[in-house]
Structures are given as C-alpha cells and as structure tokens.
Amino acid sequence: xxxVLRAEILRRYEAHAQRFEQHAESxxxxxxxxxxxxxxxxxMAPARPVGRITGTELRILELVAQGLTDKQIAEHxxxxxxxxxxxxxxxxxxxxxxNRPHAVATAVRTGVLPLERLAATx
Numbered sequence: 001x002x003x004v005l006r007a008e009i010l011r012r013y014e015a016h017a018q019r020f021e022q023h024a025e026s027x028x029x030x031x032x033x034x035x036x037x038x039x040x041x042x043x044m045a046p047a048r049p050v051g052r053i054t055g056t057e058l059r060i061l062e063l064v065a066q067g068l069t070d071k072q073i074a075e076h077x078x079x080x081x082x083x084x085x086x087x088x089x090x091x092x093x094x095x096x097x098x099n100r101p102h103a104v105a106t107a108v109r110t111g112v113l114p115l116e117r118l119a120a121t122x
Contacts, residue, residue: 006118010065010108017105020098051094053112060087065104065118 053061056077063073070088074081088100095112097103107113 006065007115009067010104010115010118013065013101014105014108017097017102020102024098053091053094057087057091057094058113060084061091061103061107061113062118064088064091064100065107065113 059077060073063076068076070081070084073079074084077084088103091097091103091107092099095103095106095110097106104113108115108118
C-alpha cells in the first residue's frame with residue numbers, strides 16, 4: 001500500500017471519528033446519552049493517552065490502521081485472536097477511543113502513531 005493511499009485511509013478514519021463525536025454531542029444535547037464512567041470532554045481537543053502504550057499494542061495499532069481484522073493480526077503477530085482483542089480493548093481504554101477508526105485517528109492526532117510510521121509499514 002503506497003503512502004498516498006495510507007494518507008487517504010487515515011483521512012477517512014479521522015473524518016469518521018469526527019462525525020462520531022459530532023453525533024455523540026448531538027445525542028448528549030438531546031438527552032439521549034448512554035451513561036458510562038467516561039468523563040465527557042469539554043472541548044473537541046484530542047485527549048491525551050491515559051496510559052503508556054506498549055510496543056505490542058503499537059504494532060497492533062499499526063495493523064489496525066492498515067485495515068487488518070483481529071484474526072489477520074493474530075496470524076501476522078503469532079498471537080491468539082483473544083490476545084489481539086485484549087490489546088485492542090486496552091488501546092481503546094488508553095487512547096481513549098470508541099472504535100477502531102477513532103483509535104487510529106486519536107493515535108495520529110496525539111502523536112502516538114506518526115504518519116511517517118504508517119507510510120513506512122507499506
């Protein structure tokens with residue numbers, strides 16, 4: 001995958017994450033909010049990662065950014081699918097993110113996953 005295609009995928013991931021946040025804010029304003037333990041952010045500024053992201057989590061995040069499924073990541077990394085799912089959940093908690101596209105966009109925005117690193121994994 002070339003760097004132009006990767007940049008386009010990342011742009012789409014980020015646009016999806018922004019739409020997700022906009023719709024979530026609209027639901028909150030109308031009182032249609034799911035109660036959870038996550039504090040609501042006052043601004044749309046990117047959140048800082050909550051915890052330190054391990055090397056394995058970073059490799060898995062790179063593969064998530066490439067669009068691989070948990071099963072494909074497990075085969076690529078020599079891990080069980082359950083272990084990959086655990087790492088992905090941990091990434092969601094640490095970044096914090098609601099889904100895979102949101103995790104990738106947040107990681108890039110906060111500098112956890114530099115664009116140059118994505119282009120290098122082509």
